[in-house]
Amino acid sequence: MSLFQSLKNSHTRLQVFAGTLLCVAALTFSSCSGGEFSNLETLPAQQFLEKPIDFLGNTYSVRAQIDSQIKWEKGVGRILAVLPEGSSKRLPVFVSEVVGDNIHIGQRFEMRVRIQEGGLVYVEALRKY
Amino acid sequence: MLKHYASISLSLLGVSSLLVGQGVGSSPAFQPAPAPVAQAGGSAPTSGIFESNTFLESANRAFDPTSDSMNFEEGSFVWKGRSFNLTEQRAFRARFERFLLASPSSEEQEYALLMADIMERLSVENTNSDEAMFETWELLFRASRFDSDGGNSTIVANQVFNAWRIRKESRGISMSQRELEQLRVTQQEIVANREFTLRRIRERRLLQTSASNRDESETKSDKEAMPSEDAFRVLDLAETEAKIIALESQTALNGLQAKIQFQSQIVSFFMQRRFQHALVLSSFYQLIFKGSQQQLEVGKDELSSFFPNTDLTFTVDTMAFVSREAINDINKGVDAVNTAYAEDRSLIALERLQETFFLGEYSPELNLIPTQQRRHLLDLYRGMIEAGDLAEAKDYNGVAELVEEISKLASDFPKNRILSSLETAKSISDMAVFAASQYRNLGDIDKAREELQNAIEVWPSNPAIREFQQETTKMATVGTQGVQAFDDLISRQDKRAIFERRLELGFALSSDEARLPIFTEVVEQVARIDLLVKQAEEMIKQGNDYAAWELLVEAAKVDQDDAPMNRARAELAPQVADFVLYLNRAERQTESGHYAGALAAYLAAQDVYPASRLCREGIEATSNALMGVLKNEAPVAE
Known part of the structure; x- marks a missing residue:
């Protein structure tokens, strides 16, 4: 027993x-995987446009649709204009070559971004949704 | 350059005076112009030949109150293909105006009735006995007492009386001639009988005596006695015959003289257009002289000019016929004038009246035109003469005023045609002045002068010509102070003031190699600003405020201190505040080197105004700059 x-x-x-x-x-x-975006705050696009310097160094989550590709540089990456959800104004974001691969206009991505010097919205990671 | 403008100014008056009457000779004051001055926003005018005579031709036709049958240049009036001497236009005008000023009186009506009565009495239909003719002849003296007659009836009466006297003398001569012829017969008989008697006596004696010697001596004594007596008788006969021939010649001469005098007077009356008197005298002639004497012996040359290309035999009947025809035409002319006037066709009435007046100046029929009608036509006539003179002098404003007055007097006057021609001429002159101004501003003095000549030729009293003159004079004067003024303005950066005084300053600086480029640049800058501001105003009218703002931003890049441009921006800013906010933010970010922030602002601005050129260019520039920075930096990706 x-x-x-x-x-x-x-x-x-x-x-x-x-x-x-x-x-x-x-x-x-x-x-x-998905869990690294869900913990982040969503970037307040309107406030960011008005004063980007206040957001330097922060990391945010951005859910947006690709509007257009503004610039692409081989070995560097691309500057995209995206339209965040809930915003009527587009935002410029930089996607380095190591982060993004095939990105098409009209696709929707959830991105983890960090606000860098000069107000640059640097995409650290992204995934389609 | 200054001296060129001064020369324009000084020689303008001379040019004006020269051009009015003739083509302009080249003034030595004008010299070829140097290089053009500032463009001053003006476009090069087009030079061309203006048709300055168009209005004059039109005006000459419209303002010439004379009819087509009158030719004052050749001094002739054509009636039914026959020419009358019109004498000088001024003299004709004076007589015509005198007629229009006169009022028909009852005395003139009486005279017209009397002349009609005389012509009726002389008609072949009536009794033409010596007594009746004498009574008619006496009426001529009554007619001559009227002022309208001018004493011409007395001339007719004298001619008739002269013919009668000559006829009477011829009768006396005929009596003497008959007596002489009887005497001649007697003398011829005497001479013939005497010779017969002597021959019979001699034959009887020859029979009575046988001795031949004695016969010879007797015959010899007879022959010696016969010539003396016989000769006297023959001489008497010859003398008588000579007297008869002399009387015959005198009779023929007197008759011819009377006929020639009569015919001469008829032709004279006809040439003077005194058709009634010509007709009366012709009628008397036909009654006094027999049918074989009707052919005209005088005035053939004068009449030939009325009947060219014809081989007609001119007779007194011809003169009477033509005179009667003229009188009929005068009557018809008077009717036409009165009818046209009654139908409010005063212009036609005036034209027809002139023809009728010239033909029937001495005819009582013209008295049928009422006084009030004459005054109205006189006003119209004077107005048209004056308008014609003004048109000749190219005083278009004066012509326009008179045309209005004339059209009130004559509803059939071609007012609109004249005013249209007038406006065309004015426009041509104005265009030429404008072209002259443009050429002057460009420094092309020769062409400026040429255009000015055109303007003066077309319309000498054009006010724009005087303004041009004053402007040029002012420029020449102010030009001397221009350098100092420019330095002052440029030190204060008052570009707008420089632009507004660009003409005078352009003269002053035209040969200043140091200041001229600065001046040119300033003028071009302000001109561009003005252009952009104008375009912006147009965009605002179209409801495109954002495009207007972009134009003003463009203007601000040229000179951000320009007052009119800033005023326009201030007025527009509230309407485009959202757009301007992002643009300004983008500019600030760019200046700070925050290209990502600038790019974000440009994108936001583009969302407001998608067609924005500024945004497109800003996005391009900032994205390039940003990519350049990122390229030089290591990726921050974790």
Whole structure:
């Protein structure tokens, strides 16, 4: 009985451990994929336009549609004009060559951006939605 | 350059006076112009030949009150293909105006009735006994007492009386001639009988004596006695015959003289257009002289000019016929005048009246034209003469005023045609003055003078010519102070003032190599600003405020201190505030080197006005700059 009970307890512990592992894995996965955008604040586009210097160094999430490509430089990246959700004004964003690959006009992306010097909206990561 | 303008100014009056009457000789004061001055926003005018005579030709036709049958240049009046001497136009005008000023009196009506009665009495239809003719002849003295007659009836009466006297003398001569012829018969008989008697005596004696010697001596004594007695008888006969021949010659001479005098007077009356008197005298002639004497012996040359290209035999009947025809035409002319006037066709009435007046100046029929009608036509006649003179002098304003008055007097006067021609002539002159101004401003003095000549030729009293003259004079005067004024203005950066005084300053600086480029640049800048501001105003009218703003921004780049441009911007700014906000922000960001922020502002501005050229250019510039920065920096991506 004690052996049976002992075996039974050990099985329960294994189950708990496995479940814990699964939870950790799931959390890890979510933080490594979609989860890294969901934790970020959405960039307040209107305020940013009025005074970009106030947003320097911050990281935001931007959900936007690609309006046009303003400039592309091989080995550097591209400057895109995007229309953020909920905004009537377009924003210029820079997508480095290592971040973006094929980006087409009209596509919708969720982007993690960092506001850099000069008010540059630097796209660190993006994904279609 | 200054001296050229001074020469224009000084020689303008001379040019004006020369051009009015003749083509302009080249003034030595004018010299070829140097290089053109500032463009001053003016376009080069087009030079051309203006038809300055168009109005004059039109005016001459319209304002000439004389009819087509009158030719004052050749001094002739043509009636039914026959020419009358019209004498000088001025003299004719005076007589015509005198007629229009006169009022027909009852005395003139009486005279007309009397002349009609005389002509009726002389008609072949009536009794033409010596007594009746004498009574008619006496009426001539009554007619001569009227002023309208001018004593011409007395001349007729004298001619008739002279013919009668000559006829009476001829009767006396005929009596003497008959007596002489009887005497001649007697003398012829005496001479013939004497010779017969002597021959019979000699034959009887020859029979009685036989001795031949004795016969010879007797015959010899007879022959010596016969010539003396016989000769006297023959001499008497010859003398008688000579007297008869002399009387015959005198009779023929008297008859011819009377006929020639009569005919001469008829022709004279006809040539003077005294057709009634010509007709009366012709009628008397036909009654006094027999049918074989009707052919005209005098005035053939004068009459030939009335009947060219014809070989007619001119007779007194011809003169009577033509005179009667003229009187009929006068009557018809008077009717036409009265009818035209009654139908409010005063211009036609005036033309027809002149023809009728010239033909029937001495005819009582003209008295049928009422006084009031004459006064009206006189006003019209004087108005047209004056308008014609003004048109000749090219005083178009005066012509326009008179045309209005004339059209009130004559509804059939071609008022609109004249006014239209007048406006055309004025426009041509104005265009020439404008072209002259343009050429002057460009420094092309020769062409400026040429255009001015055109303007003066077309319309010498054009007020624009005087303005041009004053402007040029002012420019020449002010030009001397122009350099100092320019330096003052440029030191104050008052470009607008320089632009507004560009003409005078242009003269002053035309040969100043240092200041001229600056002056030219300033004028061009302000002209461009003006152009852009004008375009902006047009855009605002079309409801395109953002485009207007962009034009003003463009103007501000030329000179941001220009007052009219800034005023326009201030007025427009509230309407385009959102757009301007982003543009200004973009500019500030660009100046700070924040190209990403500038790019964001430009994109926002473009969202307001998608067609914005400023935004397109700004996006291009800032994106290039931004990419350049990113290229030089390492990516910040984590």
